[in-house]
Amino acid sequence: MGQYLFSAVLATAVAERRFPAGFKFGVASSSYQIEGGWNASDKGESIWDRFVHTTPEAIVDGSNGDVACDSYHRWREDVQLLENLNVDFYRFSISWPRVLPTGFPNRLSEHGARYYGDLIDALLERGIEPVVTMYHWELPQTLQDLGGWANPLIADWFADYARVLFDLYGDRVQTWLTINEPLICDFGYDGIFAPGLQSAGRGSYLCSKYMLLAHARAYRLYEREYKPKYGGTVSLVNQVYWLEPQTEQDAELTELVRDISIGRYAHAVFSAEGGWPPALERYIAQKSAEEGEPRSRLPAFTQEEIELIRGSSDMFAINHYATAAVSAAAPDATYGVFAVEGVAELGAAVAPRPEWPPTASDWFTLYPEGFRGALLYLKQQYGDVEFFVTENGYAGSDDPLDDEPRVQYHRDYLAQVLLAMEEDGVRVAGYSAWSLMDSYEWMTGYQASMGLHHVDFSSPDRTRTPRRSAHYYAQVARTHDIDVDYSFHEGDNKL
Template identity: 40%
Template sequence: VKQLSEDITGWQNKEKPKESFPSGFQWATSSVSFKTEGGWSEGGKGETIWDRFGHEGLAFANQTADLACDSYRKVDYDVYLLRGLQVDTYQFSISWARIFPTGYRQSQSEKGAQYYDQLINALVASGIQPIVTLYHWDLPQALQNYGGWTNASIVEAFKDYADFCFSRFGDRVKIWNTFNSPWVVSHAGYGTGVHAPGVKDYVESSYQVTHNILKSHAEAWHVYNDNYRKTQGGKVGIALNSDWAEPSDPAKPEDVAAADRYLQFMLGWFAHPIFVDGDYPAILKDQVEQKKTACSDSVPAKLPVFTPTESKRILGTADFFGLNHYTSRLVSNSDGGCTPGPDGVGDFHATVDPTWSSTASDWIYPVPWGLRRLLNYIATEYLSANKLPVYITGNGMPTDYSVDSLTDTSRMDYMRSYINEALKATLTDGVDVQRFTVQSLMDGFEANQGYSQRFGLHYVNFEVGSRPRTPKQSAYLYAEIIEQNGFSSQKSKKFKAAERPLTRRLAALPPSETGLVHHSFDTSSAQPLRLSTNCPSQNGCTDQVSLTLLSSNTQKVRWPAVWKY
């Protein structure tokens, strides 16, 4: 950690890297099933742990994800927004309970599978590659009733669910994440309990959850590798989340060691078994053993043990390294005593620099240089032998619900600076970063924070039942970055809306019937496309686009002329 920090600090003064990413670099945005879909009990969908969490009043202001962004009924709307962004790929998650309401195949909902067929087909038809996450936190409540991820039987249930998804969607889906941010599941879902299912047990449950998630991931990978890879030609990996840990004082060996422990307890907990040797990091195991000896009356951590067969089964089960990264911490050595949790067991203390700017989240502070350090750490720690590519599967920051506007300058600054650090890591440092995913496509139900925080490139009006979306200025900026495949050395005279040639266009209506909004940064003189009034509200498309195929002529679509809200 110390050497890496010193090296990159020196590199900052070198000649600036080229301003564009390599040809073929992929640009993406994302969404999460329970945060955006709504339709919580429609089409035969089963209850999830987040449905239960919200209905029990455990989220901010007793809010629920029952309707969320209503994406369950707005596939064309959302894909249209993606076309405006000009993204190459769209990462979304499948709700296990929408496919298997009870978590098991015998309860399969055909309507649930058809919803994802519709979304995937719309993406493919628009030239956008679907990237599917099998699990992003919304476990079927029926499985949680039997312990959820603490119950070893869930491994076979997840394996069967993954097998169904590969079989049903794999002819069109070529990139799969088995899990997204599994550390959050173990830490917040079963450790601190601030997330669903609200279990507060960092002594045993949290570690058992990680154990079963790793085994579930491995089984899913092997199912694909054995039964589908040859015919479908796809890739399967996992999206791991991690902060960067900077030693509070790089001159102190104890702080350097503490920063490494922070990374091993967060990232290494999952990455080491998959990418290194099939087992947990030695540092993590040593800390647990030391605490077991020192705290015989109140052991703060019980770490399960992999059998040799399980370790062999887990090792190498990734075709890429997926990384979610949002912020960094300053880490110092600190005696954690017998306190459960990573800080206590890991003997470290994490803080932030008071000069770092804040966001609506109490844990996300913009520290762009941390991404470059983390990418180099990953390349050295986990990818030096296998040379797998890195996909940045999530990066973003929230603004406050009450003050967020379409002019989201802070998000634009955050996005620009983090993408620039990924560019440096790619071109100057030689890290094989092949994709950048901005989180997220639109505002949504942000777990225990409800709707109090907005992560989206598109503003969602949650006060209106039709949940209209509006592109923020960050959406226009991202579209411009995508168009340039990075950053242009020439400043544009005018900041235009993103455009993508379409084979479909909107039915034309007189301006008085559309309520079009003109944006000062949209200087195109082309005749604007307009909304159709022939879109019945019962289909969930009020104030949306009528994607009627009017002719084979291509048409440039400009957001401000389409979305008035």
């Protein structure tokens, strides 16, 4: 996304609540959530295909992404939506088994390769930059059958997959995101998300290590063979829940929870020393010994692995939605959704404060100031890195089209990004709204609407209609002014 030099121009922009020239606005999506076409052509089966077909009860409404928004067939409509939004970039993901049906490069799907190539070309023709995520949780089931993210060989398998993508699209894609939210290790190994395994605190830690190694192998491959030709950037995407102590007495515990939810992935890449956060590594080693384990359940890095991973990112790509407060857990505590980030391991309770307004999803409440807090903390921890907001969005609205709460959400959270840039000197290059349109929201199925566009999932055409928030965001992207005047009339497709 390039470096941004701060100046007096930025101070003026903030006073006007206007982002500076050079700041980029975009929207995001992911392949399983919008594409459908789950078995179209020669596409291979993914772990999500297997999970939703064999355990539909794991999804709130029993639904699946077999058709979703049908973007596999309706991608041209999506490109038109993007053009109407005036965005600078579109962040989308590639389905690993759609391109490599066996999971390995021995067999390339011509149909899958052409699908993403056509999408990239159409974006570029309209002046929209493709920002490509290589892995947004769609592991080929063939690789899961071999151990998936708990198999150390997956770092090589992922690098092989990355090479295929770099060869296919490297001449047209300048921004690559390797793995979206490695915290999926917790969800996937706590039985909540695909592959639905029960190995929290063991399998989840193996997954954490090998995802970091897979990312680093892909990064070093690009750095060595493709960056000299194309000059692009490669980064890992971190989900950052901002965490605050419930009381002053909870400050030390809060730091440990930050280590397991943020530092578990960021420290290895962005810190000066690399590896696991030292306090977390000591804690789990001690706890493992007390449990009679012969070694820590958090697998150690070799020095060679530490060097491979350290510095393997060209910017800090951040997804942010929620803030929570940390306190010591009662003996009979129930942990809720935040348990999947390992807080039960630490004896912590993590929950939103009661005064923070709720959304339609029980996993996050509204606290815009937490976004600024997260950005400042990351700068203090890892230095003057450049940030790129790869996801930020709002779940639900009472009205299907007049979603004023989503407009206010983006206005409030963008204001906090501006404050972080001006008051705290945080360098932020761009912002992605989640999401382009309503889509399959994992365990909540189609119950949580998060799109700037409403999708009629009862229609075979999966009709897309811009919401109030689409009209607002289109003008923000055009003017960079978060207080911009805009018009909205229900049913008006002209933004």
